[in-house]
Amino acid sequence: MPAAGAILSVSRNAYREAIRDRILFSLLFFAVLMVGAAVLFSQMSFGISADSLINFSLAAITLLGVIIAVFLGNQLVSKEIERRTLYTLLAHPVRRTHFLLGKFAGLVWTLVVNCGLMGVALFLALLYVLPAHVAAGEWSLLAALYFILLALAVLTAIALLFSCFASPVLAAVFTLALFVIGNFDDNLRALGESSRQWLGGHLAIWISYVLPNFGDFNVATAASHFMPIGWRLIGLNTLYALVYCGVALAIAGAIFENKDLK
Amino acid sequence: MVAIECQGLTKDFHVGFWRKRPVRALDALELEVAEGEIFGLLGHNGAGKTTTIKLLLRLIFPTSGTARILGRPLGAPDLAARIGYLPENPYFYDYLKCRELVEYYAELAGVPAGERRARAQEALARVGMAEAMEQPLRKCSKGMVQRVGLAQAIVHRPQLAILDEPMSGLDPAGRAEVRDLILELRQQGATVLFSTHILSDAEQICDRVAILKRGRLAFAGPLDAVAGREESEIEIVFRERAGGGLGLVRRETIAAAELWSRLEALRAKQAQIVSVNPARRRLEDLFRAEPAERAAGRGAGQGN
Ligand SMILES: Nc1ncnc2c1ncn2[C@@H]1O[C@H](COP(=O)(O)OP(=O)(O)OP(=O)(O)O)[C@@H](O)[C@H]1O
Ligand SMILES: [Mg+2]
Numbered sequence: 001m002p003a004a005g006a007i008l009s010v011s012r013n014a015y016r017e018a019i020r021d022r023i024l025f026s027l028l029f030f031a032v033l034m035v036g037a038a039v040l041f042s043q044m045s046f047g048i049s050a051d052s053l054i055n056f057s058l059a060a061i062t063l064l065g066v067i068i069a070v071f072l073g074n075q076l077v078s079k080e081i082e083r084r085t086l087y088t089l090l091a092h093p094v095r096r097t098h099f100l101l102g103k104f105a106g107l108v109w110t111l112v113v114n115c116g117l118m119g120v121a122l123f124l125a126l127l128y129v130l131p132a133h134v135a136a137g138e139w140s141l142l143a144a145l146y147f148i149l150l151a152l153a154v155l156t157a158i159a160l161l162f163s164c165f166a167s168p169v170l171a172a173v174f175t176l177a178l179f180v181i182g183n184f185d186d187n188l189r190a191l192g193e194s195s196r197q198w199l200g201g202h203l204a205i206w207i208s209y210v211l212p213n214f215g216d217f218n219v220a221t222a223a224s225h226f227m228p229i230g231w232r233l234i235g236l237n238t239l240y241a242l243v244y245c246g247v248a249l250a251i252a253g254a255i256f257e258n259k260d261l262k
Numbered sequence: 263m264v265a266i267e268c269q270g271l272t273k274d275f276h277v278g279f280w281r282k283r284p285v286r287a288l289d290a291l292e293l294e295v296a297e298g299e300i301f302g303l304l305g306h307n308g309a310g311k312t313t314t315i316k317l318l319l320r321l322i323f324p325t326s327g328t329a330r331i332l333g334r335p336l337g338a339p340d341l342a343a344r345i346g347y348l349p350e351n352p353y354f355y356d357y358l359k360c361r362e363l364v365e366y367y368a369e370l371a372g373v374p375a376g377e378r379r380a381r382a383q384e385a386l387a388r389v390g391m392a393e394a395m396e397q398p399l400r401k402c403s404k405g406m407v408q409r410v411g412l413a414q415a416i417v418h419r420p421q422l423a424i425l426d427e428p429m430s431g432l433d434p435a436g437r438a439e440v441r442d443l444i445l446e447l448r449q450q451g452a453t454v455l456f457s458t459h460i461l462s463d464a465e466q467i468c469d470r471v472a473i474l475k476r477g478r479l480a481f482a483g484p485l486d487a488v489a490g491r492e493e494s495e496i497e498i499v500f501r502e503r504a505g506g507g508l509g510l511v512r513r514e515t516i517a518a519a520e521l522w523s524r525l526e527a528l529r530a531k532q533a534q535i536v537s538v539n540p541a542r543r544r545l546e547d548l549f550r551a552e553p554a555e556r557a558a559g560r561g562a563g564q565g566n
Pocket of ligand 2: 311312313350
């Protein structure tokens, strides 16, 4: 079976699995509820404006996306090994690397659908609360959603990498830890650059380059004030996410390609 | 042509957490399975049957040695589509319906989109799952899952079927159906390699067998050769009349030449004959584990 066909088949099935998992629906329900609550709150108090609604909603979308990426991503591979569903799959003309890519694509597509629906909910809420502002800020809001998706794709790739050799619980802990640290990546680099210790400083800088930089994907402040987001940043973030996912998946593939399935 | 050939296939597993020590699961296996035959892989629990099969499918990788399937080295790109595989104690995506699962595997095996549904239904009907096609796997019994596993192994009409304990978990009727299925596959030109630890299953359908013992090949060839049917002994199970009713079940092993005289004697006593079977002495001996292993290998050679 050609590579693209195998990857597509596996990803379609991964998406089907996520859809049939009721967890996904409850998360979505939760998200709609949160946006609804935000609208209610902004209606009740005069002080609350579009920016707090947007900030709050983007944070909610990110949080739910992270939950999906970490808790579905961390078992993408390990669950199939443990339950031995992988045996029959890999006996088919599907290369192990293609299996990984298919799983990755399936989960990213799940995240796209999920974030897309939540984004639509956010737009509707904004239209309802502050229709005048939407026209001005929709592009920066769209860019903010796109960046969230890029960050979630990177997170999924990391979860998948850990899933290749760690148990689901450990993989989830590692991935979450990296997500938290990755949000302070710039601080780490700044720390390294200002450090007087040569070794410690350089170590901090190197580590900051290896760790995923999630801070750059966070433009909630700009988006909530309807400030334009430049094409340069969009391009750079896209490139960064592509390269990071590529490297993480390549390492995962290299580990997984010659692994004994117990 | 040769369907499967193994040369010095060896597999060490490393056990222990800190100081890993190797455990040899398979030791320099030399094996040849001819195209179009039904080949049985026999051995007691832990003999290395599953290890051999997983090596052939590249689910695990050999410590040393090589193998070829259908004349191609393992992992050749066009090979997988020509093999059907049923794992031991299969487990499948339980969020799918039986038909969806078999269709998915047909898709992966490269069956054209237009044919998948019909082929999946045909394969499921073939294994006696016609009524339960739309049932989610979550709600399937063990035997039903086993049948679905067989269906996905044959849905793409493979040239070689590798089945790891295909009869396990099935009721007696199901076992017979699987035997028929295997015979039918051969009739259609396919080669079948299957593992079992139940002698009679192998005896009824295998052209040749290999017997593994603690990871080593103990015998390979036609079953008749090892069983030595000609001069073999015969096992009679019967119940004698005692005090108006039937007595306890008794089992005797006698030389084949004595069979008729012994049966005459039993008839004279109005005993009820339960069964008369070739005793397969030598095969049982080969099969039987040493006393120390016997606990682990209990049940080998018995059953139906
Ligand atoms: N993943 C593993 N790690 C360590 N040892 C293993 C592993 N898999 C198998 N073994 C060992 O290899 C040997 C052969 O196991 P295998 O599963 O091939 O036996 P089998 O013939 O299929 O037995 P059964 O009839 O019980 O299925 C056993 O001693 C087993 O303990
Ligand atoms: Mg086994």
